[in-house]
Amino acid sequence: MPQLNGGGGDDLGANDEMIAFKHEGDHEEKIRESAYTESDLADLKSSLVNESEISQNSNSAVRxxxxxxxxxxxxxxxxxxxxxxxxxxxxxxxxxxxxxxxxxxxxxxxxxxxxxxxxxxxxxxxxxxxxxxxxxxxxxxxxxxxxxxxxxxxxxxxxxxxxxxxxxxxxxxxxxxxxxxxxxxxxxxxxxxxxxxxxxxxxxxxxxxxxxxxxxxxxxxxxxxxxxxxxxxxxxxxxxxxxxxxxxxxxxxxxxxxxxxxxxxxxxxxxxxxxxxxxxxxxxxxxxxxxxxxxxxxxxxxxxxxxxxxxxxDNYGKKKRRKRDKQDSSTDPGSPKKCRARFGLNQQTDWCGPCRCVRLSLTHVFSSNTTALL
DNA sequence: TAACCTTTGAAGAGG
DNA sequence: CCTCTTCAAAGGTTA
Structure with a gap:
């Protein structure tokens, strides 16, 4: 990750800030999402949320x-x-x-x-x-x-x-x-x-x-x-x-x-x-x-x-960590983050609670932002 | 009981 | 210089 000018720069933001969702799977999710038919308003909103993110981030998180x-x-x-x-x-x-x-x-x-x-x-x-x-x-x-x-x-x-x-x-x-x-x-x-x-x-x-x-x-x-x-x-x-x-x-x-x-x-x-x-x-x-x-x-x-x-x-090593196997959650079926990728938008009933909530929240965010922008 | 999970950003380590 | 790792918060979950 690019470093900020920690010295005199006294930055306000991180250099990679525009690279949204650097974490695994978001790119994949975005691609998948864009491929779905926008069958409901919520999906549309959600997609647009991501689109706005994507547009801010030059179309992809992995580029x-x-x-x-x-x-x-x-x-x-x-x-x-x-x-x-x-x-x-x-x-x-x-x-x-x-x-x-x-x-x-x-x-x-x-x-x-x-x-x-x-x-x-x-x-x-x-x-x-x-x-x-x-x-x-x-x-x-x-x-x-x-x-x-x-x-x-x-x-x-x-x-x-x-x-x-x-x-x-x-x-x-x-x-x-x-x-x-x-x-x-x-x-x-x-x-x-x-x-x-x-x-x-x-x-x-x-x-x-x-x-x-x-x-x-x-x-x-x-x-x-x-x-x-x-x-x-x-x-x-x-x-x-x-x-x-x-x-x-x-x-x-x-x-x-x-x-x-x-x-x-x-x-x-x-x-x-x-x-x-x-x-x-x-x-x-x-x-x-x-x-x-x-x-x-x-x-x-x-x-x-x-x-x-x-x-x-000074605080390094203060936390005892278990073997941090940094697993790629895109291959982890248990990852709550991946319900959309796993089941798709059309099977949201299979989604776990957290994923459903994330989606609802994103819809809410979209609504708020759109209202504010309008 | 303590690490894990999950996020972004800052800082440090190491190649 | 660049990449990777760790730690900040938080609280339910899990080993």
């Missing part, structure tokens, strides 16, 4: 190299477009206040009472009664009224003590929830967080996980490890808390949209939900995706500042 390069050229345009977004947002979008998230400031369209961007209505990220990104932002445990605000910022060498102006602007706390300290660096104390899994405000950072890696919501408040048995813990040798990877754009999108898809679909199986979300992700406009790329970029920036010495490599 000769020159086509891929073409994609990358196209994608470069997209990147340029995406790169523009934060520039616009620097003008103040991210200075908008947002309660519940300590670091990331959100563009106005995200605000519960803020203006709604007309471009953001296709797959709305705004949810009733809550901040639209609340479900995806892992920091909703943040308690601005935390009594403990350390005045002593860790002097650990190598840790950035002063947030760049850009960051402090981006991560400016909302008025109602702002800490009494006006020094953003006071929010971040690397050594403190590493030692205790806690944010210097006394609030644990979501990226910090117990060595077990297992999330225990009652103890961690989402991702945050809080020792419940300090004595017992003390006996064990102090293991370094696991600092998780920052979430990428799609992960942020999934966090936000998962509940919505589950509600629409009654499914809870994450594998199926994620398939739906993956397709919906591709159905998003560039602008809509740009929001998440931008959020992810800021996540990475924040993560880098919080844990300058952290590397993704």
């Amino acid at each position: 000769p190299r020159q086509h891929i390069q073409e994609d990358q050229r196209i994608y470069t345009d997209k990147r340029e477009h995406l790169d523009d977004v934060p520039k616009h947002q620097d003008g103040g979008m991210y200075k908008a206040s947002y309660s519940g998230y300590p670091f990331l400031m959100l563009p106005e369209p995200y605000l519960p009472n803020g203006p709604v961007s007309p471009s953001s209505n296709k797959v709305s990220v705004v949810q009733q009664g809550m901040h639209p990104l609340t479900p995806l932002l892992p920091y909703d445990h943040f308690n601005p009224s935390a009594p403990h605000i350390p005045t002593d910022v860790s002097q650990k060498p190598g840790v950035h003590r002063h947030q760049p102006q850009e960051i402090s602007g981006f991560y400016q706390l909302p008025q109602a929830t702002r800490l009494t300290s006006t020094d953003p660096s006071a929010w971040f104390s690397h050594s403190l967080m590493l030692q205790s899994g806690m944010h210097p405000t006394g609030i644990p950072h979501p990226a910090i996980m117990p060595p077990s890696g297992k999330q225990e919501h009652d103890q961690f408040d989402r991702n945050i490890y809080v020792k419940s048995h300090p004595e017992a813990k003390r006996e064990k040798e102090p293991k370094k808390p696991v600092i998780k990877k920052p979430l990428n754009a799609f992960m942020l999108y999934m966090k936000e949209m998962r509940a919505k898809v589950i509600a629409e679909c009654t499914l809870k199986e994450s594998a199926a939900i994620n398939q739906i979300l993956g397709r919906r992700w591709h159905a998003l406009t560039r602008e809509e995706q740009a929001k998440y790329y931008d959020l992810a970029r800021k996540e990475r920036q924040l993560h880098m500042q919080l844990y300058p010495s952290w590397s993704a490599r």
Whole structure:
């Protein structure tokens, strides 16, 4: 997979973004689908969804190299477009206040009472009664009224003590929830967080996980490890808390949209939900995706500042994996993804539940997008 | 009980 | 430089 400019590039998207459904079988599915007679509206819609994806992706997910390069050229345009977004947002979008998230400031369209961007209505990220990104932002445990605000910022060498102006602007706390300290660096104390899994405000950072890696919501408040048995813990040798990877754009999108898809679909199986979300992700406009790329970029920036010495490599091997036989699911009859390929559109009664739901969801996506576009 | 499944994207490793 | 692998989330499923 082509690499983004991880350094100064500060990308908003991945280079292969235009190569949709790189995973096995999608190309095959598309071919099969296009071969079917469009006997019902749902099928038509579904096909058109794929067509739109295909057209975005130069007609196929599996193509000769020159086509891929073409994609990358196209994608470069997209990147340029995406790169523009934060520039616009620097003008103040991210200075908008947002309660519940300590670091990331959100563009106005995200605000519960803020203006709604007309471009953001296709797959709305705004949810009733809550901040639209609340479900995806892992920091909703943040308690601005935390009594403990350390005045002593860790002097650990190598840790950035002063947030760049850009960051402090981006991560400016909302008025109602702002800490009494006006020094953003006071929010971040690397050594403190590493030692205790806690944010210097006394609030644990979501990226910090117990060595077990297992999330225990009652103890961690989402991702945050809080020792419940300090004595017992003390006996064990102090293991370094696991600092998780920052979430990428799609992960942020999934966090936000998962509940919505589950509600629409009654499914809870994450594998199926994620398939739906993956397709919906591709159905998003560039602008809509740009929001998440931008959020992810800021996540990475924040993560880098919080844990300058952290590397993704640190977590390699943390998960014990069974023999990952990376089987080609196109040859795996048990793969729920392949029901359409196996049974065809005309025998959807043979499809498993997840596949039926994926299809229904795609139909829904198509309807939404078409409505929005019209 | 813990890995698997499933998705995209980021990052690292290795050829 | 390119390709492959791993890990981020999540929750039902499976070994």
